[in-house]
Structures are given as C-alpha cells and as structure tokens.
Amino acid sequence: MTDFDLLVIGAGSGGVRAARVAAAHGAKVAVAEEFRVGGTCVIRGCVPKKLLVYGAHFAEDIDDAAMFGWDLPSKRFDWPVLRDNVLAEVGRLEDAYADMLTNHQVEIIPERATLAGPNAVTLASGKTVTAGKILIATGARPLMPEIPGIEHAISSNEVFNLEKLPKRIVIAGGGYIANEFAGIFHQFGCRVTLVNRTETMLRSYDQQLVDRLLQISMSKGIHFEFNSTFTSIEKRDDGSLKLTMDGCDDMEANAVLFAVGRQPNVEGLGCEAAGVAIGDKGEIKVDADNRTSVPSIFAVGDVTDRVQLTPVAIREGQAFADAFFGNTPTRVEYGCIPSAVFSHPPLAGVGMTEGVARNTLGSVKVFTSDFRAMKNVLAGRNERSLYKLVLDGETDQVVGVHMIGPDAPEILQAAAIAVKAKLKKSDFDAVVALHPTMAEELVLMR
Template sequence: MSTFDYDLFVIGGGSGGVRAGRVAAETGARVALAEEFRMGGTCVIRGCVPKKLMVFASKFGPAVGEARDFGWEMGDGTFDWLAFRPKLHAELSRLENIYRTNLARPGTDIFDARAVIRDPHTVELSNGRSYTAKHILVATGGRPFIPDLPGAELGITSNEIFNLDHLPEKILIVGGGYIACEFACILNGLGVEVTQWHRGPQILRGFDDEVRGHIAEMMMAQGIDLRVGVSPEALEKAEGRVRALGTNEHKVMVDEVLWATGRAPNTEGIGLEDAGVELGRNREIVVDAYSQTSVPSIYAVGDVTDRIALTPVAIREGAAFVETVFKGNPTRPDHELVASAVFTQPEYGCVGLTEEEARAQEPVDVYVASFRPMQKSFIDRDEKALFKLIVSQQTQRVLGCHIVADGAGEMIQIAGVAVKMGATKSDFDAAVAVHPTMAEEIVLMKTPTRST
C-alpha cells in the first residue's frame, strides 16, 4: 500500500491541470487538485472565453451601420455594459461549475486553497493542511506583466477588464501583442475611444510581417489611434482621469489604461526553487519532452512552462502527462504545426511558418490574395481580406497558411488539418472551390505572388 496520501496532486485548476487531474482519476489514481482562485483558470475566467464573448458583443455596433447600407431601417443603438456584464459573469460561473463537476465526478478531491511545494512529495495548503503525493503536477499558468514605472498601479490588466463598473469613454492600451490588439478592436467596437501605444516598430511581433502590416492598417481604418515606437514613461492622476506620458513627447489623457505588455509564468511563491525545480531565464519551469522537471516526482504543463501558451496545448500536455505517468505509455505532447487565431477585427488565423521563417530555411513560393469580400464591397467598405500560402519550392508542401478575414479562426482550424497532414500546393489546387465564399481563395491562388 502506498505511503503517500495521493498518487497525484495537481496545483492549478486551469484547463491543463483539470484535464490531467480528471483523466488521472479516471484511471483509478487517487488525485487531489488545489486552486486558489476559480476553477477554469485564465482561459475560462479571465481570458479566452470572456474575451470571445466581448468580441461577439463588439461586432454588433459596426454591424448596425452595415445593416443600414444593406437596406435595413434602424437607429444607431447604444451598448449597455451593465446589461452585458451580469450575463457574462453568469456564463463564466456556469462554465466554472462544469469544470468543477467533471473534475469531482471520478473522485478527485478539490481544495479551494493556495498550494506551496515543501519538498518533492509534499504540498502545504493555505488552510494549514499538508499532503503527500507520489507525483506533483504544477499547472499554475501565467499572469499579466506590469512594467516598473511611476504610476503603473493606476492601470489595469486583462484580469480586471471584465469586471469594470462601467466602460471608459477613452482608454490607452499599452502593448502590441495579440491581447493588446484584440482588446483595442473589442473596445473600439463597443464605442470606446481607443489609443494604443506599442514600443516596437510593428504590432504582433512573431507573426507574419505582411499580415502584421495588413492588420495594423485595418485597425487604424476602424478609428483606433495606433502609435508604434512609443513607450510609456509614467502615469499620473489628473482631473479625475489618468495622464499617460510616453517617449517622443507623446501624452494622452484617458479614463483607463490597460497594460497588455505580455505575460509571465506564474511561478512566484509556490516553493519551486526550494524543492529543487529548475527555472529558466523568464522564471518558467524547465521541463523535458515529457513535461518532467529537474525533480523526477514533479511535472509541469501549460503556460507555466512557457512553451506554447495556448489552452488546447495545455490540455494536450496534461493528457500526455497522464499517458506517460499513469498509463505506462510514454507520450510527448505534439507542439508542431499548432494552429492559432488572433481575434482582432477582422480575425487572423495561422498555422505553420511565417514567410520570414520559411525563407530563412529554404526557397519558397508565396501566394497572396488580398481583396474586398463581397459583403464589404457591396456597401463600399474598405476592409480587405488576406489569404496567404507559403510553399516549399522543392517539395511543394504547404509550410504556412495565413488568413485575415471574418471567420478566419474557423477557417484555419480546417486548413490546419491539411497542413498538419503535409498537404502540397497541388492538394489545395485539386479541391473544388465553394462559391461564393471568401475561403475559396485558398484553392484559387494558382500563380506565386513572389518566389524567394
């Protein structure tokens, strides 16, 4: 009989931790999970889910004007944040309850407490109790990074944006990553006057350069005051509002400042270093291909490992951990060719290499189609869709697929299957177009735009 209280103790109730805990418990293992905040983690409570619901809400404002141009008679309408917010919170509570129920069903013990690792097999909870476990899984996710500058405390982060008592009339968003750009589009669509500062030369660093420029143009065309090459230097209270002072004499007076300057692995104060767990330069937990840390009994999955910070990836890592440790089937989570979406307006979906990455490794053909979709051209809107394929000249395999269009997140999921399977350009060409759709462009691009 085991001398441990549990076979597995999971720290963190986000998507990766809950999946690992539930599946391990279904094997008959004795499992416990501790979560100090709310079950569901960043994605469900203060990330993907509430953000996407706000994306939905934000599209109705611009749609009113488009509807009139299509012939509908209707007024401008106004967005009522105080009517939307309780429905948002009710949905998050519903999802949290599902997570909790599914985790408890196979017999997992759930502790609503903060957990700290005391040694390779011991976890101490904030309620004063301690438990031993044969294996410990850290799935504590990430947290927003706030820059160290005067008045930084006057700003909020994506953690707080969903709980505002009222929407600001004017907001400054600091950052150029996908979170910053998504919220710039969301709040602009809800009628907030948006200024965005980004210290780099272009938004969405790490994504395809051509796409980055395209999205920046679309955002500015919608009325977002996007300024690149600008860093904040200080925030200060002024006349009941916040004054932001930036480089190159930039300044703006706003009602709210949103820090969207990146995220950091959530490794502080949970006993990792005392237990001997190696941390990386960004204080992420260093793991091997099977999510095992430098301490054999301790594993880690999800954003806390700073591999690919996406919810579905954390879920796959959690499932692979159970296969490896509890099912005797060593399984590496697959981090190759992971599709993703950025919910700007229009959306951006991508899978595989950027043009820059592909050119650096081999000669490629690049196919690009940029056009006004039928729905937009009919009412004389300037919004353009962009479809892009990056193809190996030697093998003709599609190395990257990039889509900027309404519904790009939905399209890239399907395209991701083809790219993952190793589809070639001729495979795309052989598919008959579905007409009239935007997505048909992905199989109609016959001549390379450029070859490098």
C-alpha cells in the same frame, strides 16, 4: 503510502485536463486551487474575451444591416448588460468545470498549495498532503511594469469588471491581447490609442497580414504610437489619468490597459526549497515529458513558458496523464500549432510565415488572394481580406497558411490539418470550391 497518486496545483485548463484524464486511468487525484476552477482561459481570458469580441462585432453588423434592407433606427450599446451576461457565463463554466472534476472522482481542495518536498505540499490551512506525483499548473499572470503610478492602470484581469466604459483608453503592448482589446473598445465607441515600445507588432505572425491589420485598424480610427514607453501615470482629481510618455507626446485618458506580456506564477510556490529549477524568465524548466529537475514533480501550461496557449496546455496535460497514468508514452509536438488574433478583422496562421520559410528553406513559393468579402461589397465597406499559402519551393508542400478577414480563425482550423498532413498545393487545387464562400479562396489560388 501517499494520500494521492497525483496532486495537481492549479485548476486551469492544463491542470483540469491532467487531473480528469489521470483519474479516468484509475489514479487517485486531487486538485488544489486557491482562486476559481477554470483558470485564466475560463475565468479571465480567452472565453470572456471572445464573448466581448462577439459583442463588439454587432457595431459594424448593425451599420451594415441597412444595406441589406434592415431598418435599425436606434444603435445604443449598454456595457453593463454585456459585462454581467459575460460574468454570468463565466460562473456557469466554472461550475461545469468543478462538476466535471467531481464526476471523475477528483477531489477539489480550495486552498493554496506550496511544495514541501518531492512528494508533499503544504496547504494554506497548514495541513500537509502527500502524492506519488505532483503536477504544477499554476499558469501565468499579466506583467505590470514598475513605473510611478502603475497602480492606476489595469490588466487583462480587471478589464472584464469595469464599472463603465472609458471614453479614452490607452493600451500598452503590441501582441495579440493588446490588439484584440484595441478592436473591442473601439467597436464599443471608445477612443483607443495603442502604444508599442518597438515598431513591430504581432511578431510571430506573417508580416504582410500584420501590415494589413494595421492599415485597417488605422482607417477605422484606432491610433498607434510606436517606439514609445510610459514614464509615469498620474491620477487627477476628476478621475482622469495623465500619461507622461517617452517617444511620443504626453496623453490624457480615462483608463490605461497594460498587455505587455505574461509572467509564470512561481512566486511563493516553494520551488527553490523543493529543488525545482527555474529558468531565466521565471519559468519552471521541464523536459519533453513535462518533468522538472525533481523526478516526481512535473509542470504543464503557461508556468513553463513554452507556448502560452490554452490548447497547448490542454495537450500537455493530456500527454502527461496518458504517459504516466495511462501507460501510453505521449509527447506534444510544437511544430504546427494554429493560432489566431481575434482583432477586427481577425487574423490567423499555422506553420511557417513567409519570412521564416525563406530563412529556413531558401526556395519558397507564395500564393495570395486579396479580395473583398461579398458581404463587405454590398455593405459598401472597403475592408479587404488577404489569404496566403507558403510553399516549399522544391516540393510544393504547403508549409504555412495565413489569413486575415471575417471568420479567418474558423476557416484556419481545417487548413491547419492540411499543413499538419504535409499536403501539397496540388492537393488544394484538386478540391472543388465551395461557392460562394470566403474559404474557397484557399483552393482557387493560381
């Protein structure tokens, strides 16, 4: 006999979904969470970041409004107002997640839990709790490099609580988090420099779209330093930071944000003592059914370092609960996952990039539409959008859809269904265009 059928360590997106679904299947479930219910996405990730993205978009919208007849003489941004409203919304969502678990009869244990064996955990209070199955969903955290003065830098965790906006901010990284915050801070009026240790940004996205984002970002005034790294960070008496660099000139800034990757949260979890195997990158190793090297212990989400995306963690949590408590064997398919970068403008993609398709399929057809959105034309903004279809050259099946431009992520979700359904270019051509929209470009490429 055990205290619970399932005990979940971590109340992030994957853990909450697994707990709720398992409970709906009739299991007795508990979730141990040492911090706040909701995890990275809700508390310090995609939700508050997207709200900042919305806030940042108003900077250009206000500028464009004049060409549409609106007289807005005052353009003043108040960072504390947006910051506090975002944090309030995060608090509301945290309560909603907790209520959802409670309404499904899931017990929330507000303590840190560490593995004490194949069917037991030890809580911070010293109490031992047992369960038939244990699910690890502890997520990941920002990776901070070991350089002198790193304590003066911030990560994406702290960025939502800044007391005031920095006049000059340097962002380290070339991935989606770095590029998103570069766009956000630039729109808020900060001087932004993005430093990347290589010459490649957003390596999993189509290179033609990445080049377009770089071109637009530079034209807006975002500065880039490639093949450069940080040697040290020194805080001066006036609060400013001196950045000693390798590969580019030294810099001065008011804030430094590191977005150079994320590492799984496994330290102090008791994996080694419990016999749970850890991979080379510190990730928990699992099979296709989310099972670790210990048959009764499972893991989902970022802690497994398979695909570090919230919807993937949710799918993994759902699959685990359905398979082991719903008597419905389910596995997650990782081959057709849509993703987006909420930059300015945003870009999104699903399926094979042109480069991957050429290396994988050999025979490839590519259709593109390079255009200015109607709103940008009237506003006098020269920013151009780019949509791209990648086809299997032998079958004309659409194996990839990639786009950069206003609302690209919103449009891509429907396009991802077409790629998942293995539709052909002729299926796109047969659809009547919805005019006037940007999305109609997807069915007008010839």
